[in-house]
Amino acid sequence: MSLPSDCLHCSNTLSPDTEDDSFRDLIEHLSPPEKMAGLCWMAVVLAFSLSVGNTGAMDQNKVQKLAKYILNNCFLGEGQVSLAVNFPANLDQNSLHKISEECALIKDKIGQQDGLYKGTIMVAAKHKTIQSKSRQPYTEHAEERVLDNMQHLAANSAGKSLIFYSFLSPCTKCTTQGGRHNILDKIKDKIDKKGWNDIAFVFSKVYTRTKNYKGDVPLFEDTIKTTLENLGTTIFDDNIFHCYSPKRSPFKCIKCLSNASPRHVDENCLTNEDDLYSSVGRVGAHI
Incomplete structure (x- = not known):
């Protein structure tokens, strides 16, 4: 100033x-x-x-375009993975080529690098089980690992658009304020007040089931709703989208939260379309 x-x-x-x-x-x-x-x-x-930081909302059509590009080029299969991608303001063929090259590197190297890839314009991670002598083994979720390794992206955020992608929507562990492994505090630390022009959080599948001592159990819709509302208290605010390809329909992105008060959570962000066609619906189970 x-x-x-x-x-x-x-x-x-x-x-x-x-x-x-x-x-x-x-x-x-x-x-x-x-x-x-x-x-x-x-x-x-x-x-x-x-x-003061000027990070703002991303236009829904832009979200859909960028999310589709990520899924077409960086998709790592049916399993939890998270990516953070810096898209330049000028999306010309050269910049898109660089992104597709890094996507190819992710597919080739993420399995060889402890489930973590750190590139020049993107970071990708899978979950990791941590063995500890002082406590029970625990899991670092993919979103947490990406946030912990975003330093280069944040340092080069000026004028860029950030897509933070997760195959699954966040779980209760990730979105419980004050929890040891919650991502809400990490988002504030790693993304707040940086130089991105606009940002969006995107997921493909709603996290509908979890594992506990009873085994694989379904989550109530109110629980899923709370996770999205809690995520909406971060700088992502109402820029949270469920982007997927419905059966027999084109790819689309649903805006999950309204910007009104009290907030409305879109019902399309609380269930997977697959579940509507199957009584099993065994999608979205975090380890």
Whole structure:
């Protein structure tokens, strides 16, 4: 943030469109020196507001285009995987070629590199079981591993669009505030106030089943709804999408959360279309 060294020039930084009516009314009755000081203060506030992170919502058509490109080029099969991809503002053939090259590297190397790939414009990970002498073995989920390795993407985020993709929608472990492995805090740390132009969280399958001491059990829709609402408290806000190819229909992306209060969660983000055709519906079980 920079301001003119001579505060007498501050008034030139403000156009009539940037002045608030109530502020104008207030300074109208001040002496000339006081009025100039008020204009200078307004310039400080305006400059500060413009310097704060500008990460915004991504247009739904753009989300669908980028998500489809990721799934067509980087799809690693039916299993939990997460990716974060920096898309440049200018999506020309050269930039798309670079992305497709990294997708090919992911498919070739992710199985050889402990289920983790760190490239120049994307990070990808599968879950990993951690053996520990001090506690029971536990699982680092794919989303958590991607967030822990996004330093290069964040450092080169200026002017880019970020798609954070997960094959499965987040589980309760990932979206319970204060939990040891929740991704909400990591999103705040790794993505908040960085330089991306716009961002979106995309998933292909709704996480509808989990594993506990009883085995593979279904989740209630209210539980799934809560996970999405909790994810919506991060900078992703209402930019959360279920992108998939319905039976006998073209690929589409459903916006999961409304931006109204109280928030509405789209029912298409609470179940998988496969489940509507099958009584088994054994999709979306985290380890």
